[in-house]
Amino acid sequence: MSSLAQLQTRMAQALWTDSAEGLIDQIAPGVVGAHHALGVHRNTIISGLTNTLRLTYPTVEWLVGEDFFDQAAFHFTRRYPPVAMQLSDYGREFPAFLESYDPAAELAYLPDTARFDLVVDQVAAQAVSASSIAVDLGNGVALKLDGSLSILRLTYPADRIRDARDQDGEALPALELTPGVYAYAVWRSAQGASVRLLPAGVAAFVQVVLAGGSAEAGLEALMLDAGAEALEQLRSDLFFAPFARLQTDITGETEP
């Protein structure tokens, strides 16, 4: 190992662990003491990582406030050191981390809120999709789904929390955050990430076909949840949804 590599390993450890043992004697005496100098770098690193999380999880921060968020972010960064330079990819484990973060134990909806923020952030980062995923429905009819479409299944209605944030919190006290099954379609529209709540069975259908399954397999998943309502749910919640369109061999795209 070169002496530069050794120095950099030592300095990285010193900045990450707050222990400058083995490094201080390599720093020239100066006007600004070594501990102050290292402190500037530590602050820059922690604030850079915290701001990355803040940008990805704005609803979480709005819910818990800046101080709580900063503390959670600090503990998260200790457990998940960044291992790649592309910071926009950093922090995907944050929702799972919040599940086991003791100070958030009473905020059962917080991890789902983080999952919602994460998917919205990831979808918004995509380009408006020129591609689509075609599902053969038989008889020359195909269902085309937006290429950016994701399905998110949550236990808490995170969209309502996000909406409350967008309304400056006015609606928050009246929110019913009852656990249940909340399935969302999230896709990239011209406005950014768009979100629509779906019946669980329709979400199951879409999940199956997005994973490469056939329409028949998707229908089986739909029927398990929707039973007799299945076809009506497909018609009302999927075929003419903004992220989907029907196409026939003869007429081309159908209109709602």
Place this chain on the structure above:
Amino acid sequence: MTMAPIAPQAAHAASAQPIPARAGIGLRLPHHRALREDQPDTAWFEVHPENYIAPALADELAAFAERYPISLHAVGLSLGSACGLDIEHLDRLASLERRIQPGLMSDHLSWSVARVGDSPLCLPDLLPLPYTEEALAIVRANVEQAQARLGRQLLIENPSTYLRFAQSALSEAEFLGELACATGCGVLLDINNVYVSARNHGEEPAEVLDGYLDAIPAAAVGEIHLAGHAVRALEDGAELRIDDHGSRVCADVWVLCEQALAKLGPRPVLIEWDTAIPPFAVLQEEAALAERLLESVGSRQACHV
């Protein structure tokens, strides 16, 4: 000193919009709307390419690049890392470079990645190097590799420093000068960083700047950066200057900028602002000051011809 031939420009570079020797503005996300809606009369913009890897933002940057000359100022190549470059990251930047065709491309004389145990630890900061022959060889190899992959010259920026290593045998200016001569890279002279580092190390900023201007071939300086910084009083009475890019350019730094331009001649001058980002109009005011300084230096030099 003899300068190495500059790395060949990519085939597409002929169609890139060159960065003029005028004032530009560091473009940040809060100001995208101002650009889209108002199409301000700004000579050029600079962005951190790492913020535009996501396809949606790359599309937006490509649209801006049709209207304005764009410079890509990277913060994540970690050119000073002894463990070498992250090729995947370099490839991402190369892909964006091909699409945007920037007039200039740059990164810093610093490192961010070290091996700790079996994995890299990537610290989002511009960490200082010891200025030794060993470090020069490592940075030289990394810069040459980056320039070869990008197919173009990089400008390397002097960082703000808060500490120096005991084993340094060269000054930062000498190190940069040697690097430029060895690799054909250019230099991005950050005047605020010169000032912050000089003050943090108890030196006279104007003398330190003279050292840079002596050590670095004038032709290698392709761009100048200006920004504000914070001042903190320490318990022992010392003063710490932090390069936070969170305020207007201070008066002393404007004076240094004039000193640099008088010697170098007109260069692209960038206003950076990264924390507590103000309305776009404030950046335009700062850019207007830089523009006036450039005009004044330019006309004085014309009078002397």
